[in-house]
Amino acid sequence: MTADRMAAIVILLVAVQYALMARAYHGLTVADILGPSAYPYIIGGLMALMAVLLLIQSKPKPAGESFWARHGKPILLAASLYAYIRLLEPLGFLLSTFAFVAFGHAWLGERSWLRSAGLAAAITAVLWYLFNRVFSLNLPAGFLGWPR
Amino acid sequence: MSEILHNLAFGFGVALQPANLMYAVIGAFVGSLIGVLPGIGPVTGIALLIPLVIGINPASAMIMLTAVFYGAMYGGSTTSILVNVPGEASSVATTFDGYQMALQGRAGPALAIAAIGSFIAGTFGVFSMMLFSQPLASFALRFGPVEYCALMILGLSTVSTLAGDNLVKAVLSVLFGLMLATVGTDLVTGINRYTFGIPDLLDGIDLVTVAVGLFAISEVLLIVNQITSGERKFAKLQRIWLSLRDFLDSWWAIVRGTLVGFYTGILPGAGATIASFLAYGLEKRLAKDPSTFGRGDIRGVAAPESANNASAVGAMIPMLTLGIPGSSTTAVMMGALMIMNVLPGPQIFTKHPDVVWGLMASMYVSNAILLLLNLPLVGMFVQILKIRERFLYPSIIVICVIGVFAAGRSQVDLVLMLMLGVVGYYMRRNDFPVGPAILGLVLGDRMEQTMRQALIISNGDWSTFVTRPISAVILALAALSLLAPYVIAALRRRPRTMMTEDV
Numbered sequence: 001m002t003a004d005r006m007a008a009i010v011i012l013l014v015a016v017q018y019a020l021m022a023r024a025y026h027g028l029t030v031a032d033i034l035g036p037s038a039y040p041y042i043i044g045g046l047m048a049l050m051a052v053l054l055l056i057q058s059k060p061k062p063a064g065e066s067f068w069a070r071h072g073k074p075i076l077l078a079a080s081l082y083a084y085i086r087l088l089e090p091l092g093f094l095l096s097t098f099a100f101v102a103f104g105h106a107w108l109g110e111r112s113w114l115r116s117a118g119l120a121a122a123i124t125a126v127l128w129y130l131f132n133r134v135f136s137l138n139l140p141a142g143f144l145g146w147p148r
Numbered sequence: 149m150s151e152i153l154h155n156l157a158f159g160f161g162v163a164l165q166p167a168n169l170m171y172a173v174i175g176a177f178v179g180s181l182i183g184v185l186p187g188i189g190p191v192t193g194i195a196l197l198i199p200l201v202i203g204i205n206p207a208s209a210m211i212m213l214t215a216v217f218y219g220a221m222y223g224g225s226t227t228s229i230l231v232n233v234p235g236e237a238s239s240v241a242t243t244f245d246g247y248q249m250a251l252q253g254r255a256g257p258a259l260a261i262a263a264i265g266s267f268i269a270g271t272f273g274v275f276s277m278m279l280f281s282q283p284l285a286s287f288a289l290r291f292g293p294v295e296y297c298a299l300m301i302l303g304l305s306t307v308s309t310l311a312g313d314n315l316v317k318a319v320l321s322v323l324f325g326l327m328l329a330t331v332g333t334d335l336v337t338g339i340n341r342y343t344f345g346i347p348d349l350l351d352g353i354d355l356v357t358v359a360v361g362l363f364a365i366s367e368v369l370l371i372v373n374q375i376t377s378g379e380r381k382f383a384k385l386q387r388i389w390l391s392l393r394d395f396l397d398s399w400w401a402i403v404r405g406t407l408v409g410f411y412t413g414i415l416p417g418a419g420a421t422i423a424s425f426l427a428y429g430l431e432k433r434l435a436k437d438p439s440t441f442g443r444g445d446i447r448g449v450a451a452p453e454s455a456n457n458a459s460a461v462g463a464m465i466p467m468l469t470l471g472i473p474g475s476s477t478t479a480v481m482m483g484a485l486m487i488m489n490v491l492p493g494p495q496i497f498t499k500h501p502d503v504v505w506g507l508m509a510s511m512y513v514s515n516a517i518l519l520l521l522n523l524p525l526v527g528m529f530v531q532i533l534k535i536r537e538r539f540l541y542p543s544i545i546v547i548c549v550i551g552v553f554a555a556g557r558s559q560v561d562l563v564l565m566l567m568l569g570v571v572g573y574y575m576r577r578n579d580f581p582v583g584p585a586i587l588g589l590v591l592g593d594r595m596e597q598t599m600r601q602a603l604i605i606s607n608g609d610w611s612t613f614v615t616r617p618i619s620a621v622i623l624a625l626a627a628l629s630l631l632a633p634y635v636i637a638a639l640r641r642r643p644r645t646m647m648t649e650d651v
Contacts, residue, residue, distance in 0.1 A: 032600060039596040045324050073372045
């Protein structure tokens with residue numbers, strides 16, 4: 001199945017589900033004629049219509065590389081980003097960022113682990129100092145707390 | 149006329165305050181950096197800065213964001229010329245002749261004409277903007293909810309038409325943005341829609357999250373497949389100078405590029421990218437010997453660079469006066485204004501004169517700052533590009549995570565950012581433009597509100613949209629813009645090409 005056809009089917013399902021969910025939203029006053037559900041119906045309906053058009057206009061295309069050859073690296077990056085996001089609060093900004101950046105350097109082609117880790121430590125320190133100390137942005141301190 | 153001069157003086161009074169001047173310098177510097185860095189463009193850059201500027205007053209915040217916008221364009225053209233890497237889509241046209249000039253050892257004149265062209269274009273743009281925006285705003289004061297709703301439909305249709313080759317995909321992108329906008333508490337009834345019981349979604353999905361996810365995260369996901377260990381080829385950079393002949397050669401290209409860019413910029417949907425390509429194409433068509441283009445013709449740098457700067461100014465007009473952003477960058481800026489409780493629209497001129505006139509004057513000031521700042525710093529910006537990609541992208545992701553976390557302070561926002569990044573990756577791999585989704589998100593709430601108000605006023609009669617003359621004209625234009633590509637294609641299609649087209 002081509003990417004467009006798959007997209008069209010997924011969008012169609014999402015659009016229908018989106019419109020169906022709007023049935024639960026009731027207006028409170030008679031004056032608000034459209035109420036909270038009419039607009040989602042319109043958006044969902046248009047989206048379903050466009051998905052059908054996309055299905056019609058999509059042409060069968062011979063498959064190229066395999067799924068993993070095309071999307072393998074991005075999926076791995078997305079997975080490591082997910083791990084980073086989930087670990088951000090429990091581990092704290094410093095530890096989780098260091099791990100994510102060091103892993104990223106090594107995985108994207110740096111052979112020397114020492115250089116990956118060294119640069120990651122430096123980058124983490126600079127970003128933390130800049131955003132947490134200079135701009136006083138709220139970053140998760142984690143179980144260790146901030147260095148004094 | 150005297151009123152314009154008065155406003156101009158007032159605007160410069162705001163823009164030249166020491167604090168605002170400092171914000172402009174910082175913005176211009178950060179913007180240039182963003183323009184040079186791959187993976188972060190003006191949309192992401194501005195979105196990430198929103199949490200940082202939200203505490204300062206709206207006028208200063210907008211001055212800084214505008215400077216970022218401008219700086220990104222300057223930075224983008226610098227890398228286009230020196231390394232053939234357009235930092236932004238709007239400087240792609242600059243690579244055609246700019247990089248060729250650099251290879252011939254004429255990087256200096258190319259950079260200089262880009263800066264001077266941008267400066268002239270910006271100056272013209274700001275002055276025209278002062279002339280145009282107030283009459284437009286006073287006309288728009290007559291608009292009611294019906295007209296505004298129609299206007300937003302027009303904006304979103306032209307965006308769809310101009311965003312890419314495939315109209316269906318562009319419309320789907322707009323609808324996706326409108327859909328995201330419905331998440332959260334409904335302003336009229338207080339009902340929670342599409343929140344799935346998650347308290348963090350009650351306020352809706354944050355613009356910063358969507359912009360960073362769809363633009364930056366998706367970009368990095370796209371790029372990992374192409375990371376190579378090889379180094380880039382750099383053109384040598386000599387002294388930046390420009391001979392009088394170079395300037396005279398490109399004068400008319402600058403003038404035409406400025407005009408094309410400014411008027412393209414006013415059109416909703418036609419951003420700096422389209423403006424720069426139009427100007428390049430026009431210059432090539434008008435040239436006595438078009439074959440010099442693509443081989444290092446200075447006019448091929450002057451025209452697109454003037455056009456993209458002029459269009460950046462032009463795009464501010466519908467955003468400020470009507471509340472209809474013409475491009476994803478202006479959409480994010482409008483989002484920033486709304487977060488600071490400054491609602492763009494005709495009233496902005498009376499309610500927040502310091503924001504409007506200060507912003508206009510500061511565009512001019514930013515131009516001057518960039519002219520002074522960028523040329524000496526070109527060498528430094530080029531050094532940034534020598535950083536290996538494998539060391540660059542993890543840090544870019546971390547900056548995005550910091551920005552989104554700072555804006556929303558929640559894990560939910562980060563997970564949403566990642567999800568939108570994956571969606572954006574899929575969209576971009578399959579030729580769905582992501583820009584229209586941002587416009588949909590920014591306009592969505594207001595579009596629904598105006599639609600509901602319009603029907604309350606008309607007592608549920610939908611024909612109010614076509615019986616009120618201004619709205620009827622606007623909607624007719626919207627329909628025209630959606631159908632135009634098909635009509636043009638049908639007219640151009642000849643029997644022979646028709647047969648080959650479906651093969």
